[in-house]
Amino acid sequence: MRYKKTVNVCLGIESTAHTFGVALVSNDGRILCDYKSVYNPPLGKGIHPREAAQHHSEHSANTLKRCLESSGLSLNSINCIAFSSGPGLGPVLRTGASIARALAIWLNKPLIPIHHAIGHIELACKLTGAKNPLIVLVSGGHTMIGAYAARKCRVFGETEDITLGNLLDVFGREAGLPFPSGPYIEKLAKEGNDFIDLPYVVKGNDVSYSGLLTSTLAKFKEGFDLKHLCFSLQEVSFSMLTEATERALAHIERDEVLLTGGVAANARLSNMLRTMTEDHNAKFFVVPREYCGDCGAQIAWTGILAYESGVMTDVNNSFVIPRWRIDDVEIPWRH
Amino acid sequence: MVLIKKGAEAELFLETWCEKKVILKRRTPKSYRIPDLDLKLRSYRTIHEAMLIHQAKLVGIPTPLIYLVDTINSTIIMEYIIGKQLRELANESSELTLKPIFLRIGRSIGKLHSSGIIHGDLTTSNLIIDPQKRIFFIDFGLGKKSLELEERSVDLFLLKRTLNSTHYLSADPFFSWVLEGYEKNVGNKNRMAVERRIKAIADRGRYTTSN
Numbered sequence: 001m002r003y004k005k006t007v008n009v010c011l012g013i014e015s016t017a018h019t020f021g022v023a024l025v026s027n028d029g030r031i032l033c034d035y036k037s038v039y040n041p042p043l044g045k046g047i048h049p050r051e052a053a054q055h056h057s058e059h060s061a062n063t064l065k066r067c068l069e070s071s072g073l074s075l076n077s078i079n080c081i082a083f084s085s086g087p088g089l090g091p092v093l094r095t096g097a098s099i100a101r102a103l104a105i106w107l108n109k110p111l112i113p114i115h116h117a118i119g120h121i122e123l124a125c126k127l128t129g130a131k132n133p134l135i136v137l138v139s140g141g142h143t144m145i146g147a148y149a150a151r152k153c154r155v156f157g158e159t160e161d162i163t164l165g166n167l168l169d170v171f172g173r174e175a176g177l178p179f180p181s182g183p184y185i186e187k188l189a190k191e192g193n194d195f196i197d198l199p200y201v202v203k204g205n206d207v208s209y210s211g212l213l214t215s216t217l218a219k220f221k222e223g224f225d226l227k228h229l230c231f232s233l234q235e236v237s238f239s240m241l242t243e244a245t246e247r248a249l250a251h252i253e254r255d256e257v258l259l260t261g262g263v264a265a266n267a268r269l270s271n272m273l274r275t276m277t278e279d280h281n282a283k284f285f286v287v288p289r290e291y292c293g294d295c296g297a298q299i300a301w302t303g304i305l306a307y308e309s310g311v312m313t314d315v316n317n318s319f320v321i322p323r324w325r326i327d328d329v330e331i332p333w334r335h
Numbered sequence: 336m337v338l339i340k341k342g343a344e345a346e347l348f349l350e351t352w353c354e355k356k357v358i359l360k361r362r363t364p365k366s367y368r369i370p371d372l373d374l375k376l377r378s379y380r381t382i383h384e385a386m387l388i389h390q391a392k393l394v395g396i397p398t399p400l401i402y403l404v405d406t407i408n409s410t411i412i413m414e415y416i417i418g419k420q421l422r423e424l425a426n427e428s429s430e431l432t433l434k435p436i437f438l439r440i441g442r443s444i445g446k447l448h449s450s451g452i453i454h455g456d457l458t459t460s461n462l463i464i465d466p467q468k469r470i471f472f473i474d475f476g477l478g479k480k481s482l483e484l485e486e487r488s489v490d491l492f493l494l495k496r497t498l499n500s501t502h503y504l505s506a507d508p509f510f511s512w513v514l515e516g517y518e519k520n521v522g523n524k525n526r527m528a529v530e531r532r533i534k535a536i537a538d539r540g541r542y543t544t545s546n
Contacts, residue, residue: 087542154503156500160489163541204455204458204493206496235372246343251501279367327499
């Protein structure tokens, strides 16, 4: 074994949506390897849960093997096994959980259930050095503005209906763009400049995107130019989120803002939030692009934190939780 | 002009105007959003805020007096309220002393709602208790005129969310007192309808278990 005995290594398995990810992370914060296999739905379609689950189980052995090979570690040098136990698509969660359980039994190692979104936040904190930020989590599953306080992630604002990732994906799908549509919309938006008026809905620190989706789709069907629509959709939806974040920041007065989750890859969104944050003399952090999307590392690193705090489950009780609110998660390492 | 608070969408300055100490609230341009959208939001909200503050006062809710509205510079000059934000008060007072305050807040919200005024941003930062124990409602920038059940319920849902995130140790009693006070103004039937809708709004959110 290449690493000293005092170093703990966690194997993390991510399986909540279209990504099956495996990573090994050590307790000194090194990502020893991080591999993923991504299910791509056919053009014009979204994620089909059963097909995604099938994809993940077909590719799991290979992803795990490649991951181990590149790290130079053997399965025996792993101290614990963490898996994404929710929230997410049931069949996909169960695939990941089955693999994690099998490994835990076979290797006789502790099994650690991890909330997928807490994984996004903890990995981003680790990689950026943010300590106790106001968190902006944007992905296909979440659009949430929160902060840690007394062992929980407190939600200051969130979407009251669909998420930002969902808004972009559904609009993209209907407009004939591939999944996930965010990067394609971002590219088209750069060519657009004619601002089309769309519904802007901020409620306190909350946002609501469903009316914006309906209205943008209606304009698309009326024949409005796609690049101008993409530009306007980004401007309105991102401004809404930035404003809601600004409200939360003024309310709780933290000195850091952290952007994480899949949509964090969007340069326009991250620039908007950076401008706003610096305006309030706070520090802005954004998760590195290669770790924006779902990955094993977010589960493995959070697995280390949980392991060191004594969080684990026995296999008999290692249920997956497809619906699991982020503010219901006990986080013992965040006092 | 002394900057006393840099809020989310506006800067508040303490100024002397016609020999009075006043608050100058300026909605500054936001460089993160494009000018088209920025100008539209700022001027719309300046007008609406002044209008709603005035209308709230007409139905008996303490709000700052409006002295001047400048839509071109998105600026409102209004009365300077000396007092303490509920957010601070709630953190340093006992539940017992806070109960009558939350009951009165609930009653005031009921009064606003019965008059078709939705505050739109009911946080504990936007309620000020003055030395005479009057409760001032400020910051109506996201407010609107509506009698819809949905709008009334969202208004209270947002307050509940703030209590849960900012005052999590006592959020449940605080909110139940608000509802108790609210019922005194709007009646039991309306309170129950709003409570049911608040539950429905929460259930529309992400990863809730009852849908």
